[in-house]
Amino acid sequence: MNPAGHPDVKPYDALLVLSFGGPEKPEDVVPFLENVTRGRGIPRERLEQVGEHYFLFGGKSPINDQNRALIAALEKDFADHGIDLPVYFGNRNWDPYLADTLAQMTADGVQRAAVFATSAYSSWSSCRQYRENLWDAVEQTTGAPRLDKLRQYYNHPGFLEPVVDACLEALGELPTNGDAAHLVFVTHSIPTAMAETSGAPPEAKAQPRGAYVKQHRSAVDEVADRVRAATGRAHRHDLVYCSRSGAPSTPWLEPDVNDHLEELASDGVSQVVLVPIGFVSDHMEVIYDLDTEATATAERLGIRAVRAATSGTDPRFVAMVRDLVLERAAAERGESPDRPALGSLPAGPDICGAGCCPNPRGPRPALCGADS
Numbered sequence: 552m553n554p555a556g557h558p559d560v561k562p563y564d565a566l567l568v569l570s571f572g573g574p575e576k577p578e579d580v581v582p583f584l585e586n587v588t589r590g591r592g593i594p595r596e597r598l599e600q601v602g603e604h605y606f607l608f609g610g611k612s613p614i615n616d617q618n619r620a621l622i623a624a625l626e627k628d629f630a631d632h633g634i635d636l637p638v639y640f641g642n643r644n645w646d647p648y649l650a651d652t653l654a655q656m657t658a659d660g661v662q663r664a665a666v667f668a669t670s671a672y673s674s675w676s677s678c679r680q681y682r683e684n685l686w687d688a689v690e691q692t693t694g695a696p697r698l699d700k701l702r703q704y705y706n707h708p709g710f711l712e713p714v715v716d717a718c719l720e721a722l723g724e725l726p727t728n729g730d731a732a733h734l735v736f737v738t739h740s741i742p743t744a745m746a747e748t749s750g751a752p753p754e755a756k757a758q759p760r761g762a763y764v765k766q767h768r769s770a771v772d773e774v775a776d777r778v779r780a781a782t783g784r785a786h787r788h789d790l791v792y793c794s795r796s797g798a799p800s801t802p803w804l805e806p807d808v809n810d811h812l813e814e815l816a817s818d819g820v821s822q823v824v825l826v827p828i829g830f831v832s833d834h835m836e837v838i839y840d841l842d843t844e845a846t847a848t849a850e851r852l853g854i855r856a857v858r859a860a861t862s863g864t865d866p867r868f869v870a871m872v873r874d875l876v877l878e879r880a881a882a883e884r885g886e887s888p889d890r891p892a893l894g895s896l897p898a899g900p901d902i903c904g905a906g907c908c909p910n911p912r913g914p915r916p917a918l919c920g921a922d923s
C-alpha cells in the first residue's frame with residue numbers, strides 16, 4: 552500500500568500491453584502478412600492460404616479489438632483498485648505499432664513501464680521475439696522509458712482457473728454433460744528446433760530446455776486434474792498443435808489437431824472439447840484453425856466438438872495482470888512478493904536467463920534479459 556492506502560505500483564508509471572497485431576480491413580491483409588513473415592522463408596502458398604483465412608472474416612482479425620477490450624477492462628480494474636497507471640497498447644506487426652506507442656509514452660513523460668505481452672509461454676516466438684521488438688523500439692526512441700517485461704504466466708491461477716471453468720462449461724454443452732468426451736488441448740505449433748531450445752540456450756543440456764512443451768504439459772495436467780476434481784470423471788486428454796507454417800521440410804511440433812481428430816475417430820471417440828490452452832483470446836488461430844477448420848474436420852468424422860472459451864476479459868485474467876504488475880513492482884522495490892503458480896513448475900523469473908529461447912536466425916539484442 553502507498554501512503555494513500557492504494558496498492559503500490561512504484562516504480563512504475565505506466566503499463567504497456569504488447570501484442571501481435573492483426574489486419575483491420577481487407578487492404579491490410581497482405582501488408583500485415585509481409586510484416587509477419589519478412590525473412591522467414593514461409594512458402595508463398597502458405598501465405599496465400601493464411602490470407603484467405605483473414606478474407607473469410609472480412610479481412611479483419613479480431614485480435615486488436617480483443618486487446619482494446621482487455622485494456623478497457625484493465626483500466627476499469629485499476630480504477631476500481633485505486634491504481635493510477637495509464638495503459639498503452641503496442642503491436643509487433645500492426646498499428647498501433649510498438650515504436651509509435653513508445654514514442655507517445657516518451658512524449659507523455661513515462662519513465663518506467665511494466666510490459667504485459669499477450670503470450671503466456673516461453674519460446675523465441677512467444678517471448679524472446681517480443682523482447683527483441685522492445686529492444687528495437689527503445690533503440691529508435693530518444694529518451695525512451697525503462698521497460699520491464701512481466702514474467703511468463705502460463706501457470707498463473709488467473710490464467711488457468713478460467714480455462715478450467717471454460718472446460719466445464721463446454722462439457723456441459725455436450726450430451727450427458729460430455730461424459731465420455733476427450734479434452735483436446737491445442738496450442739500453436741512451432742519448429743521442433745525452436746521448441747527444443749526454448750527456455751535455455753542451445754548449449755545448455757540442463758533444464759529448462761524444451762520449456763515450451765514442458766510448460767504446456769504442466770498447464771494441461773493442472774487443468775485436467777481440476778476438471779476431474781470438479782466432475783468426478785477422468786477425461787482422457789492430449790496436447791496437440793495448430794497453425795503449422797514454414798517449409799514442409801522443417802519439422803514442427805505434432806500432431807496437428809486435425810490429424811489427432813482422425814486418430815480419435817478411429818478409436819471410436821464421439822465427443823471432444825477443443826481447449827485453446829496456448830491462446831489468451833479468440834484471435835484468428837482460434838476462430839479459423841479451431842472453430843472453422845478443426846470443427847469441420849470433427850463434423851466430417853462424426854465427432855461432436857465444442858470449443859472452450861479463452862481467457863479474454865475474464866475478471867480473473869484481468870486481475871492477474873494487476874497482480875503481476877504489483878508483484879513485479881514489489882520485487883523492484885526490493886521486497887519478496889508472493890509468486891502464485893499452479894502445477895509442477897515454479898513461477899518463472901522476472902529477468903529471462905542469458906541466451907534463453909535463442910533466435911533461430913542468430914543472436915539479436917533483446918531487452919529484459921540477464922544478457923541485455
Ligand SMILES: CC1=C(CCC(=O)O)c2cc3nc(cc4[nH]c(cc5[nH]c(cc1n2)c(C)c5CCC(=O)O)c(CCC(=O)O)c4C)C(CCC(=O)O)=C3C
Binds near residue numbers: 588612677829835
Ligand atoms: C508461438 C506462436 C504464437 C502464440 C504466442 C503469441 O501469441 O505470440 C503465435 C501467435 C499468433 N500468430 C499470429 C499470426 C501469424 N503467425 C504466423 C507465423 C508464425 N507464428 C509462429 C508462432 C506463434 N504465433 C511461428 C513460429 C510462425 C512462423 C513464422 C515465424 O517464424 O515468425 C503468421 C504467418 C503466416 C503463417 O505461416 O501462418 C501469421 C499470420 C497471430 C495473430 C492472429 C490474428 O491475426 O488474429 C497470433 C496471436
Ligand SMILES: [Fe+2]
Binds near residue numbers: 739794
Ligand atoms: Fe503465429
